[in-house]
Amino acid sequence: MDSELIKIIEQNLAVIKDFLLFQNIPPRDVVNILANFQKCEHSEGDIFFNEGEDSHSMHIVLKGTVNIINKNKRICALESPSLIGEMGLFTGMPRNATAVAAEDDTLSLRITSAELNGLLDKDPQLLSKIYRNIILCLRNKINNDNQQILSLLDEAKKNHREILELKARADGKTLPQEEIADGSGTGTVPVVERLMGNKRKFIRVIISQPSFCYAKVDDHKLNIKDISTGGVCVDLTDLPREIRAGFTEGRAVAGKIFLKYQGIFQFTGEVINLFPNLCGIEFRNMAPPFKKAIEKMVDTFQRLGQIV
DSSP, X not given: OXXXXXXXXXXXXXXXXXXXXXXXSOHHHHHHHHTTOEEEEEOXXXXXXXXXXXXXXXXXXXXXXXXXXXXXXXXXXXXXXXXESHXXXXXXXXOXXXXXXXXXXXXXXXXXXXXXXXXXXXXXXXXHHHHHHHHHHHHHHHHHHHHHHHHHHHHHHHHHHHHHHHHHHHTTOOOOOOOOOOSSSSOOOOHHHHHHHTOOSSXXXXXXXXXXEEEEETTEEEEXXXXXXXXXXXXXXXXXXXXXXXXXXXXXXXXXXXXXXXXXXXEEEEEEEEEXXXXXXXXXXXOHHHHHHHHHHHHHHHHTTOBO
16 A cells, blocks of 8 residues: 555544444454545646546545536535545446535545445445445435425525515505415415425434434433434433433433534533433523534534434
8 A cells, every 4th residue: 555545544544434434334444445545636626527427436535625516506515524426436327416626735535436346346244334334325415405405495485475575565565474274174285385394493413423422411421313403312221220211301401412523512401302212302502612513513424424
């Protein structure tokens, strides 16, 4: 292995192994996979791949920002660390967008489908783990896309209402309040209204490793299953039975949350959902630094593909 590549892997292994693609894969196996990657340096404007072309590679972007462009319009900017091209690599579908380096000194690791397939064919167990993680990536990307669609529908609905109000004002009329059927009468709730009724208020990220994030309540450690700026879902399995029984609907709780790379934060909340060995806690009176820390974690985990 190239000595420079070894240095890059050593410096970034802690970040790379956090990608959902490499979850539950031993660090040694992750290193063996990364040894087949090629270091790539990019200047502003360099193209990783073009929309519509065949998918032959994926990149782990370790430094810099990448613009994602669809039909000549920038969809988003992905900051490092991020993984790009993995869906096309594993599904064989043509690229659905163009990826362009947004700044000089952008650094990525690149592997082709032929190199990756050659490696995985030698290790069926590793292959099954990678494909399991790819399925999780696809699920999370679909969930994230659905959330964006609902947000766009919400915006479109508001714009439509504003247009109708302007037209009514121009005609000297007052636009009546919208009446939405509640299902009790003969009317039918429009599709958009039904979709909007299902809109999530917060984007949650799944916590796949306890080292990412955990909580302490009354000095008892609780593994967090997922988190958002709205609250957390915690695992009660390891608590003593009498302590677990105390987590009842509506109970006020207070404790600390430990966020990897972010710090330790005090929190208060209320138990809102109870499941077998799981408990939902809704945050109350969040301090701005705590909210910013969670937003940063959500942004980071979104790039890692862990949106729920």
